[in-house]
Amino acid sequence: MKLHLGSLVLAVGLAGCANNPMTGRSQLILLSESQVIAESAQAYRQELAPWSKQGKIDNDHALKARIDEITSRLIAQAIRYRPDTAQWAWQVAVIDDPKTLNAFCLPGGRMAIYSGLTEKLHASDDELAQVMGHEIAHALANHGAEKMSIGLAANVLTGLIGVASGDNGRRNQQVGELAALLAWQLPNSREAETEADKIGIELAARAGYDPKAAPALWQKMLAAEGGGRFDWLSTHPASEKRMAYLAALAPQMAPLYLEATRHPPIRFALADAESKATGKPVPETAPARFDRFKRGELFLDCTQCGPKFDAHAAQLAQLYRTRDWQALATLVGEIGHPRDIAWYYLGVAAEGLGWPAAARHYYELAVQLAQNPDSACHTPAGDQCGGVQLPEQALARLAKLRQR
Numbered sequence: 001m002k003l004h005l006g007s008l009v010l011a012v013g014l015a016g017c018a019n020n021p022m023t024g025r026s027q028l029i030l031l032s033e034s035q036v037i038a039e040s041a042q043a044y045r046q047e048l049a050p051w052s053k054q055g056k057i058d059n060d061h062a063l064k065a066r067i068d069e070i071t072s073r074l075i076a077q078a079i080r081y082r083p084d085t086a087q088w089a090w091q092v093a094v095i096d097d098p099k100t101l102n103a104f105c106l107p108g109g110r111m112a113i114y115s116g117l118t119e120k121l122h123a124s125d126d127e128l129a130q131v132m133g134h135e136i137a138h139a140l141a142n143h144g145a146e147k148m149s150i151g152l153a154a155n156v157l158t159g160l161i162g163v164a165s166g167d168n169g170r171r172n173q174q175v176g177e178l179a180a181l182l183a184w185q186l187p188n189s190r191e192a193e194t195e196a197d198k199i200g201i202e203l204a205a206r207a208g209y210d211p212k213a214a215p216a217l218w219q220k221m222l223a224a225e226g227g228g229r230f231d232w233l234s235t236h237p238a239s240e241k242r243m244a245y246l247a248a249l250a251p252q253m254a255p256l257y258l259e260a261t262r263h264p265p266i267r268f269a270l271a272d273a274e275s276k277a278t279g280k281p282v283p284e285t286a287p288a289r290f291d292r293f294k295r296g297e298l299f300l301d302c303t304q305c306g307p308k309f310d311a312h313a314a315q316l317a318q319l320y321r322t323r324d325w326q327a328l329a330t331l332v333g334e335i336g337h338p339r340d341i342a343w344y345y346l347g348v349a350a351e352g353l354g355w356p357a358a359a360r361h362y363y364e365l366a367v368q369l370a371q372n373p374d375s376a377c378h379t380p381a382g383d384q385c386g387g388v389q390l391p392e393q394a395l396a397r398l399a400k401l402r403q404r
């Protein structure tokens with residue numbers, strides 16, 4: 001782990017507060033999110049290594065399958081909140097440690113859950129979804145950068161004191177590195193906790209998990225004996241206020257939950273992200289990709305395919321005009337470039353082929369990406385939208401689908 005105190009001292013001078021990407025709350029952010037993700041990848045490997053040596057990662061196949069199902073549904077919703085997180089190295093490890101009631105999601109989407117949550121707490125899927133949803137919410141709201149920044153600000157100060165007193169600063173630098181490594185094990189601020197409670201229960205509801213499980217989970221946590229390593233209760237105090245807040249949120253989230261249970265769940269393909277993280281691509285056949293498309297689970301994340309997309313723009317527009325939905329979806333999936341018009345094409349194709357749940361998902365992504373100049377087809381340089389008005393047409397189709 002490399003952290004340079006010199007550049008951090010500079011950062012303290014230059015950076016300051018940033019607005020939270022999810023909530024607008026002002027945060028002390030001294031590190032960019034990409035720096036924090038890189039540091040977290042290292043911390044993740046270090047945390048898992050000893051468990052891996054003992055053969056205690058993912059050794060319970062039934063539990064691993066359960067956790068994969070829950071997290072892949074939560075991630076699909078997380079990406080709807082923040083489409084840029086489709087690029088994250090989403091993955092989840094199940095650690096065989098029945099004593100510990102804990103779980104985490106680091107910035108960048110690397111997650112772990114300890115088997116104590118199921119063995120000691122007998123947590124249901126709805127309850128596990130609350131824990132993981134809460135942890136994913138911390139990552140989406142960039143709380144890791146906030147925690148690490150507070151830790152580093154403190155360490156920069158001790159580093160400066162060390163330099164002034166003739167110390168070569170090496171010891172303090174080591175302390176700084178350690179602080180970054182451990183930052184994710186420290187509690188978040190109360191404001192960050194409240195944000196994660198709110199975003200987490202909503203992610204879980206949208207993924208089809210009962211919001212009533214949130215207050216129920218806390219009751220179970222309280223009733224269970226703690227004492228394992230980094231137990232959740234040690235970083236997540238179960239105050240009366242928190243319980244009341246979650247109990248009040250649950251009925252507000254109920255309509256989202258009911259709506260989600262009326263459609264087949266949308267899942268993120270965890271294996272794709274894992275192969276991306278390890279650099280070992282798993283080739284996907286066109287029929288398999290089409291199958292994911294109709295389930296609403298297709299992910300476009302090719303970052304270098306802009307020129308390829310532009311080269312095919314006329315052909316895509318032609319398939320759209322001739323309503324050749326199968327060919328349109330296949331070509332968009334093959335190119336894989338996440339632009340608003342690409343998601344819109346997938347939406348009309350899914351709708352035309354009779355998969356409205358998938359269509360809604362793709363239209364929603366089109367609307368989101370239209371707001372971002374990097375992913376909008378209307379650019380100052382020109383128009384690659386094939387005559388489609390975005391986000392207006394996607395919004396109109398969404399409204400129609402919702403009326404059905």
Ligand SMILES: [Zn+2]
Pocket residue numbers: 134138188193196236
């Ligand atoms: Zn938390």
